[in-house]
Amino acid sequence: MTNHEIARVLVNIADILEIQEENLFKIRAYRKAADSVYHLDEDIRNLYQKDRIGDIPGVGKAVKAKIEEMLEKSSCEYYEGLLSQVPAGVLEMLTIPGIGHKTVKIIYEQLGITSIAELVQAVNDKKIRTLPGMGEKSEYNIQKGIELLKENTGKFNLGLALPLAEEFLEYLMTSPDIECGSIVGSIRRGKPLVSDIDILVASHNFARVIEYTRAYKYIKKVTDVKEDSISGELGDSVKFEVIMVAPRDYYYKLIWTTGSKPFRSKFFTNIPEQELSGLASESELFSRQGLKYIPPELREDRGELETAKEGNLPQLISQSDIKGDLHVHSEWSDGAEKIQDMAAAAQKLGYQYIAITDHSKSLTISGGLNEERLSAQSRVINALNENAKDFCILRGIEVDILKDGTLDFTDDILERLDVVIASIHSNFKLDKELQTERVLKVIKNKNVNIIGHLTGRLLNRRKGYELDLDKVLEAAAKNNVVLEINAHPDRLDIDEHVARKTRDYGIKIAINSDAHHKEDLNLMIYGILNARRGWLTPDDVINTWDKDKLLEFLQKKKD
């Protein structure tokens, strides 16, 4: 079993225990262990071989035994036992916004419902409102929650799909029958939600490639085999298709299978078939059409063909441009690591700086810092910086935006910091006008550098809160406030459309990982892809700048 699969089982155990109203701390222990396993920076099987499962934070004797059992037998007796009491379909209901463990318990026990499909029927039959503590409003909210889930059925977050696709491609490339290959489709375009993994490979022997593909260890089932393709499902029900093509047709097909449908139909009109074969690169075909190379992320028919014709495509930002990460948590609030460990991990990535931006006091659940702990943290950071070579830890905060648009800390506290990110973590349901006013008030605060995850959306889970974005962008531009592209693949907030608008407004962007674990620093790539889809260049993004230029920019805000 993989790290993610084991983490999933541990979370499910916690969920079942919670439905069964077990000891809260025991439940929390399982969740903490699951979180640690999920964020491990190496394959858990390696740890197992070195007999180091017990070294994982939050994994003690009991959980260690269960993990080892899963690694040995691909199953866990304790978990199977729990599932016989609370079926997996019941756990699925927990994904519906507004439904928690208590509600699931009542729905399961009193109505015998064990799947979302049955729940839909119960909502239609107006049965939910008959349950204790539930009414018409709750029933309506459940219905809305299910509808939101359904909007995205079958779509996977890029954070799940991209690593799976990369690993799959890596495997395929070890086949002696495959000359070259690439991830294609919406993953190559960096879309935040994708419906499947598409991989294109060039080969002279399709039959052998099909056999080689079938042998991939993570394939759960093969659903369709054609002469030049094989499709099926990997773990987590992620669908895949491997498309085979003769080597002479590879680059033409690479463009064909990468672009969106509108892009493809526009680009391939009027290209004679004989020009498509025997290309040496994608650029060759673009160039023959009188176009500059169009990066995959832009191939959506949103003006890129016209702009490429004029030779005016922006030089898009890439990962190597990033010089630091301006939104990083530590164990001082809800992060898992020490400041020095996050810094070391960032330095390993080649960064020049990170900003430690822990939560502020209102976010009690996250162990938000009060004034005293914030200054204690600053002293720790100063000390670390004294001994640092070619690296700088910036003193920051992710300060909570309160309901009325005031901040969790007074100006004299904020102005002493290097970076101030202001974020909303409460009152998501304010109406559009009030929510907009709330954000505008923050933007006008001279100590605020960055607005974190602007709309609060969670892909596949929660829509962003209501905001008048044009007013927000206007104010951000006027007040020199930076907007964050939160690189967490669940957020990618601001989205690509808003990102593209910021260029016209002259607003600067920070692409931040919002890391809570060392491993999360690597989430930066999703932010980069999102920024590329928003046509952003390195100069649009402040964390591509050198430390001095960055600090001068942040300081200027306060003057």
Next chain:
DNA sequence: GCCGTTTTCGGCCCGACTGTTTTCAGTCG
């Protein structure tokens, strides 16, 4: 169920909002 810079036992993450209620329970961050 995990953990220990006074601890191997007794702590461990709280508070606002919502919807159901007439004083509170459940969800969420």
